[in-house]
Amino acid sequence: MAEKPSTWSQLLVGYGEDAHRLGEGRELWLGGVRIESDRGAIAHSDGDVLLHALSDALLSAFALGDIGSYFPDHDPKWKGLESRVILEVVLQKVRESGYRLSQLSAVVTLDRPKLGPHRTSIQQHLALLTGLPEKRVGLTFKTSEGLAPDHAQCRVVVYLEPLPEKQGEKS
Amino acid sequence: MAEKPSTWSQLLVGYGEDAHRLGEGRELWLGGVRIESDRGAIAHSDGDVLLHALSDALLSAFALGDIGSYFPDHDPKWKGLESRVILEVVLQKVRESGYRLSQLSAVVTLDRPKLGPHRTSIQQHLALLTGLPEKRVGLTFKTSEGLAPDHAQCRVVVYLEPLPEKQGEKS
Amino acid sequence: MAEKPSTWSQLLVGYGEDAHRLGEGRELWLGGVRIESDRGAIAHSDGDVLLHALSDALLSAFALGDIGSYFPDHDPKWKGLESRVILEVVLQKVRESGYRLSQLSAVVTLDRPKLGPHRTSIQQHLALLTGLPEKRVGLTFKTSEGLAPDHAQCRVVVYLEPLPEKQGEKS
Ligand SMILES: [Mg+2]
Ligand SMILES: [Mg+2]
Ligand SMILES: [Mg+2]
Numbered sequence: 001m002a003e004k005p006s007t008w009s010q011l012l013v014g015y016g017e018d019a020h021r022l023g024e025g026r027e028l029w030l031g032g033v034r035i036e037s038d039r040g041a042i043a044h045s046d047g048d049v050l051l052h053a054l055s056d057a058l059l060s061a062f063a064l065g066d067i068g069s070y071f072p073d074h075d076p077k078w079k080g081l082e083s084r085v086i087l088e089v090v091l092q093k094v095r096e097s098g099y100r101l102s103q104l105s106a107v108v109t110l111d112r113p114k115l116g117p118h119r120t121s122i123q124q125h126l127a128l129l130t131g132l133p134e135k136r137v138g139l140t141f142k143t144s145e146g147l148a149p150d151h152a153q154c155r156v157v158v159y160l161e162p163l164p165e166k167q168g169e170k171s
Numbered sequence: 172m173a174e175k176p177s178t179w180s181q182l183l184v185g186y187g188e189d190a191h192r193l194g195e196g197r198e199l200w201l202g203g204v205r206i207e208s209d210r211g212a213i214a215h216s217d218g219d220v221l222l223h224a225l226s227d228a229l230l231s232a233f234a235l236g237d238i239g240s241y242f243p244d245h246d247p248k249w250k251g252l253e254s255r256v257i258l259e260v261v262l263q264k265v266r267e268s269g270y271r272l273s274q275l276s277a278v279v280t281l282d283r284p285k286l287g288p289h290r291t292s293i294q295q296h297l298a299l300l301t302g303l304p305e306k307r308v309g310l311t312f313k314t315s316e317g318l319a320p321d322h323a324q325c326r327v328v329v330y331l332e333p334l335p336e337k338q339g340e341k342s
Numbered sequence: 343m344a345e346k347p348s349t350w351s352q353l354l355v356g357y358g359e360d361a362h363r364l365g366e367g368r369e370l371w372l373g374g375v376r377i378e379s380d381r382g383a384i385a386h387s388d389g390d391v392l393l394h395a396l397s398d399a400l401l402s403a404f405a406l407g408d409i410g411s412y413f414p415d416h417d418p419k420w421k422g423l424e425s426r427v428i429l430e431v432v433l434q435k436v437r438e439s440g441y442r443l444s445q446l447s448a449v450v451t452l453d454r455p456k457l458g459p460h461r462t463s464i465q466q467h468l469a470l471l472t473g474l475p476e477k478r479v480g481l482t483f484k485t486s487e488g489l490a491p492d493h494a495q496c497r498v499v500v501y502l503e504p505l506p507e508k509q510g511e512k513s
Contacts, residue, residue, distance in 0.1 A: 013184065013355065014480060015447040015499040019487045060447040060480030063465065068483065069458055105186040105231040116240055123234065138185060138231030141239065145190045147319055148489055157186040157328060157499060184355065276357040276402040287411055294405065309356060309402030312410065316361045318490055328357040328499060 010167070012099065012160040014061030018052035019153040028152070030108060030115070031122035031139075032084050032129055037113050041152055044073040044081070049154040050108055050122070051083035051129075055090045057104075057158040062097050087129055098166040101130050102159045105138040109153040115141040181338070183270065183331040185232030189223035190324040199323070201279060201286070202293035202310075203255050203300055208284050212323055215244040215252070220325040221279055221293070222254035222300075226261045228275075228329040233268050258300055269337040272301050273330045276309040280324040286312040352509070354441065354502040356403030360394035361495040370494070372450060372457070373464035373481075374426050374471055379455050383494055386415040386423070391496040392450055392464070393425035393471075397432045399446075399500040404439050429471055440508040443472050444501045447480040451495040457483040 022028075026040030029048040041047025055067050067086055071078045094101060104126070108115060115122075119139055127134045144151070161167070193199075197211030200219040212218025227237050238257055242249045265272060275297070279286060286293075290310055298305045315322070332338070364370075368382030371390040383389025398408050409428055413420045436443060446468070450457060457464075461481055469476045486493070503509070 011182070011353070011501070012445060013447060013499055013501045015449060015497065016482055017449045017451070017484055017497065019484070019489060021487050056449070056482045056484075057447070060449075060482050061445075063477045063480045065458075065461060066482035066484075069461075103183060103232075105184060105228070107186060107188045107227070107231075109188070116236075119236060119240075135234045138234045140187055140227045140231050140237035142188055142190070142227075142237075145192050145322060147190060147322060151487060151489060155186065155188065155326075155497075157184055159182070159184045182353070274354060274403075276355060276399070278357060278359045278398070278402075280359070287407075290407060290411075306405045309405045311358055311398045311402050311408035313359055313361070313398075313408075316363050316493060318361060318493060326357065326359065326497075328355055330353070330355045 010162050012061045014057040014059075014158040014160065015156070016053040016055070016057030016060055017155045018049040018056065019151050020047040020049055022150050022152060029083065030118070030152075032125045033118065033122050035113065035115070035118055044079055045071075045086070046081070046083050047152075048083035049152045050106060050156070051087050053154040053156040054104060054106065054158065055083070055086050057156045058090045058094055058101065061158060061160055062093065064093060084129065091130065094160065095163070098163050099160045100163050101132055102161045103136040103138070104130070104132065104156060104158045106154060106156040107140050107142060109142045109144050109148065111143045111149050181333050183232045185228040185230075185329040185331070186327070187224040187226070187228030187231055188326045189220040189227065190319075190322050191218045191220055193321050193323060200254065201289070201323075203296045204289065204293050206284065206286070206289055215250055216242070216257070217252070217254050219254035220323045221277060221327070222258050224325040224327040225275060225277065225329065226254070226257050228327045229261045229265055229272065232329060232331055233264065235264055255300065262301065265331065266334070269334055270331045271334050272303055273332045274307040274309070275301070275303065275327060275329045277325060277327040278311050278313060280313045280315050280319065282314045282320050352504050354403045356399040356401075356500040356502065357498070358395040358397070358399030358402055359497045360391040360398065361493050362389040362391055364492050364494060371425065372460070372494075374467045375460065375464050377455065377457070377460055386421055387413070387428070388423070388425050389494075390425035391494045392448060392498070393429050395496040395498040396446060396448065396500065397425070397428050399498045400432045400436055400443065403500060403502055404435065406435055426471065433472065436502065437505070440505050441502045442505050443474055444503045445478040445480070446472070446474065446498060446500045448496060448498040449482050449484060451484045451486050451490065453485045453491050
């Protein structure tokens with residue numbers, strides 16, 4: 001018996017993570033926003049755990065590897081790479097796959113500074129970078145409760161849907 | 172060209188986390204259930220990591236901030252706050268957004284006591300608090316394997332759908 | 343008023359985790375693939391964090407407990423248990439529930455060896471075990487950045503849909 005057409009199996013989820021150790025005299029970037037802080041991510045790139053976890057979640061939704069496979073951190077070519085560029089490359093792959101991001105839900109874990117006052121600017125910036133409406137950019141902030149006082153961490157779930165002109169097509 | 176109506180983009184996911192350090196002489200609450208234990212969460216509230224992570228996941232699905240933005244733990248007004256009240260406030264926001272929780276899937280990490288014997292009571296209690304059928308309340312339990320012997324941790328994914336009377340409306 | 347039929351509430355998500363401490367002279371298994379390594383998981387079974395987290399995510403989507411409830415690690419009967427067998431038992435439960443796995447998205451955290459070169463073989467093997475097309479098996483790899491140098495960890499999100507012959511039925 002032939003399978004019935006199943007439009008909803010076209011919806012996709014993705015999950016991604018990132019963590020960076022913090023050090024003094026480094027910049028702290030989250031979601032493409034520079035956060036005032038006495039410590040920042042020790043990383044080859046700008047160490048933006050939110051953009052890295054988001055980019056990995058998007059790649060994972062299409063089983064396209066991870067950002068390490070496209071931008072290996074041992075390659076001097078990518079030294080100082082802006083994470084915004086990584087996300088742009090990944091979003092282009094999403095579009096080429098006939099999809100668009102429908103929603104993201106991220107948890108950032110950082111002991112200090114407090115991120116609450118930065119939520120709106122990070123949310124607006126992520127909306128700008130991804131093309132999502134702000135109400136589809138979910139951000140919650142946690143402290144590590146002693147588990148990771150010297151790290152910034154992020155975990156992200158993304159939800160994706162076919163581009164409107166592709167909806168209803170069989171995958 | 173106008174976008175085709177897209178009912179399935181109305182489905183929403185959310186992801187939330189919580190962790191609390193454990194201490195002697197404290198109560199241990201999980202999913203609104205008091206667990207017999209020689210240690211409990213050190214927290215301003217009852218320290219229920221399951222209800223906290225769930226509440227944050229729900230807020231995140233609608234980009235409504237996090238529980239810290241509604242119930243700041245430095246505010247003496249919220250000292251001893253029952254997490255059940257937090258969840259009720261959050262579920263009211265979900266309803267006001269025209270949605271209902273469709274499913275939750277949570278991992279609780281705790282070294283001891285063993286949580287398996289408490290699964291049914293936690294599941295039933297969460298079903299009661301959320302209005303979900305029990306078969307939509309997924310709970311798995313892990314030990315920390317040495318990574319966090321003095322903490323209770325929880326991570327939750329939620330899935331939401333428009334209230335039946337709202338289904339098919341454009342968002 | 344009767345609820346309108348709601349096919350999309352039949353979609354299910356699940357989330358699962360696993361971690362094992364690493365030790366010398368042990369085998370390292372990931373997604374059913376033996377990885378060349380000087381350290382492997384210290385576990386009662388083969389310690390495959392990817393298959394364990396995946397199996398728990400699937401059970402969680404149906405609120406069927408966790409792998410610890412079916413295969414308790416204190417029971418000598420399950421000593422040396424192959425995780426492939428655990429996953430087979432769990433996938434059978436998924437089918438009996440009228441569902442099939444639609445997609446998985448997993449993050450494996452391990453400091454060494456580098457997993458990138460093993461991505462294709464793990465992906466192919468997981469596709470074989472689950473019946474998923476490879477493009478629905480999302481795998482990203484991270485190092486622990488100092489947070490867990492002696493552990494293998496995995497977190498997995500799964501997405502499920504009713505078996506084609508069940509689609510459109512009320513749940
Ligand atoms: Mg990174
Ligand atoms: Mg809490
Ligand atoms: Mg295990």
